[in-house]
Amino acid sequence: xxxxxxxxxxxxxxxxxxxxxxxxxxxxxxxxxxxxxxxxxxxxxxxxxxxxxxxxxxxxxxxxxxxxxxxxxx
Amino acid sequence: xxxxxxxxxxxxxxxxxxxxxxxxxxxxxxxxxxxxxxxxxxxxxxxxxxxxxxxxxxxxxxxxxxxxxxxxxxxxxxxxxxxxxxxxxxxxxxxxxxxxxxxxxxxxxxxxxxxxxxxxxxxxxxxxxxxxxxxxxxxxxxxxxxxxxxxxxxxxxxxxxxxxxxxxxxxxxxxxxxxxxxxxxxxxxxxxxxxxxxxxxxxxxxxxxxxxxxxxxxxxxxxxxxxxxxxxxxxxxxxxxxxxxxxxxxxxxxxxxxxxxxxxxxxxxxxxxxxxxxxxxxxxxxxxxxxxxxxxxxxxxxxxxxxxxxxxxxxxxxxxxxxxxxxxxxxxxxxxxxxxxxxxxxxxxxxxxxxxxxxxxxxxxxxxxxxxxxxxxxxxxxxxxxxxxxxxxxxxxxxxxxxxxxxxxxxx
Numbered sequence: 001x002x003x004x005x006x007x008x009x010x011x012x013x014x015x016x017x018x019x020x021x022x023x024x025x026x027x028x029x030x031x032x033x034x035x036x037x038x039x040x041x042x043x044x045x046x047x048x049x050x051x052x053x054x055x056x057x058x059x060x061x062x063x064x065x066x067x068x069x070x071x072x073x074x
Numbered sequence: 075x076x077x078x079x080x081x082x083x084x085x086x087x088x089x090x091x092x093x094x095x096x097x098x099x100x101x102x103x104x105x106x107x108x109x110x111x112x113x114x115x116x117x118x119x120x121x122x123x124x125x126x127x128x129x130x131x132x133x134x135x136x137x138x139x140x141x142x143x144x145x146x147x148x149x150x151x152x153x154x155x156x157x158x159x160x161x162x163x164x165x166x167x168x169x170x171x172x173x174x175x176x177x178x179x180x181x182x183x184x185x186x187x188x189x190x191x192x193x194x195x196x197x198x199x200x201x202x203x204x205x206x207x208x209x210x211x212x213x214x215x216x217x218x219x220x221x222x223x224x225x226x227x228x229x230x231x232x233x234x235x236x237x238x239x240x241x242x243x244x245x246x247x248x249x250x251x252x253x254x255x256x257x258x259x260x261x262x263x264x265x266x267x268x269x270x271x272x273x274x275x276x277x278x279x280x281x282x283x284x285x286x287x288x289x290x291x292x293x294x295x296x297x298x299x300x301x302x303x304x305x306x307x308x309x310x311x312x313x314x315x316x317x318x319x320x321x322x323x324x325x326x327x328x329x330x331x332x333x334x335x336x337x338x339x340x341x342x343x344x345x346x347x348x349x350x351x352x353x354x355x356x357x358x359x360x361x362x363x364x365x366x367x368x369x370x371x372x373x374x375x376x377x378x379x380x381x382x383x384x385x386x387x388x389x390x391x392x393x394x395x396x397x398x399x400x401x402x403x404x405x406x407x408x409x410x411x412x413x414x415x416x417x418x419x420x421x422x423x424x425x426x427x428x429x430x431x432x433x434x435x436x437x438x439x440x441x442x443x444x445x446x447x448x449x450x451x452x453x454x455x456x457x458x459x460x461x462x463x464x465x466x467x468x469x470x471x472x473x474x475x476x477x478x479x480x481x482x483x484x485x486x
Binding site for chain 1: 266271
């Protein structure tokens with residue numbers, strides 16, 4: 001199953017992931033960074049399995065992330 | 075003649091100590107992602123604030139925190155947390171341009187400096203900010219006469235800041251300039267969705283461009299391909315004039331620059347300010363400082379807008395012209411983040427052990443390295459040539475396509 005990985009430490013809270021895919025992303029009011037909704041913490045990064053029909057949109061989000069801390073693995 | 079304070083840039087603990095050693099009166103730095111250099115330098119965190127404040131206090135210099143990015147609603151809690159922590163650990167002031175941060179400083183009773191990002195260019199704006207701030211970092215596009223008018227008006231009007239002291243004026247004296255007015259640039263955001271105003275500038279203005287006629291495909295000739303990349307600001311040769319303009323604080327740009335850069339620039343300007351004050355400022359000394367300054371990262375120098383020159387001093391290469399010439403050798407093919415090893419494919423030329431190398435990384439900027447041992451295609455070797463893959467330890471995460479250069483002496 002495809003998955004999104006969020007290397008959250010380096011997130012700059014630019015907002016674009018939430019803008020493009022609000023079903024997967026929100027902005028934390030606590031520290032101003034993006035949060036992958038439902039993501040599980042694995043070795044300092046957040047991982048979330050996604051269904052195939054969300055792959056293209058998620059790849060677009062990864063492409064738009066200015067600091068490239070979002071990756072989609074197939 | 076008033077002796078201005080010298081304010082040095084800090085992007086790391088190494089730079090902090092370099093600035094102190096070189097004689098800075100104060101330093102400035104950013105934390106977390108609310109930092110205009112967040113992409114280009116390893117981030118200083120809130121947890122580092124206390125140590126930085128303590129180091130500065132023990133060396134009797136001031137520490138200012140820049141909190142001057144564009145601020146969104148989701149940044150408010152972090153912003154407040156940073157301001158409170160600054161107050162708690164004794165950071166001397168916060169440099170800001172967003173009204174939300176002004177309000178945070180007011181509610182926490184934290185001294186405020188108005189960032190150059192606010193683009194203050196006249197005495198009335200200084201007057202406006204005097205109810206909430208003590209220092210104004212002026213827009214970088216003013217001439218020395220315009221600056222002198224503002225400082226004299228502050229005295230004539232007895233314009234006092236929030237602390238009750240006369241308002242202070244701070245200006246940039248050295249470092250990178252950009253096309254945009256006082257740093258408000260959206261080019262990187264347009265092209266790469268990477269906002270310079272959130273510290274994620276990809277420096278696309280520093281690359282060469284050509285103009286193509288879309289109908290015919292003909293390329294138009296431009297004198298300088300680097301048409302959006304100004305040379306760096308350098309004012310060491312007009313230090314006396316700037317000091318006569320009664321400026322309170324001289325600021326050096328370069329939070330993303332190396333510790334050696336911070337040391338050299340701070341030391342030169344320290345000596346220049348002292349020389350003007352004690353009457354020993356001379357052309358010979360200026361020549362010596364220029365020589366030192368040109369050894370560290372620079373895109374060539376001009377004195378900015380201070381003498382009324384139009385922006386026409388373009389850089390001639392994407393990176394530094396610092397006494398050494400760089401020759402393209404290889405491109406990054408892989409980076410192993412866990413073991414911090416970079417792999418490069420040699421595309422042209424050759425390298426040998428102990429060559430001075432320069433890595434220009436999209437996310438890492440510029441780094442000089444020397445390889446004691448050359449690992450070629452997995453084995454130590456004396457030379458690497460076209461088609462070979464070399465690997466070496468590299469602290470910062472490189473990206474595919476980042477470039478490796480060999481540094482050779484620049485004979486012009």
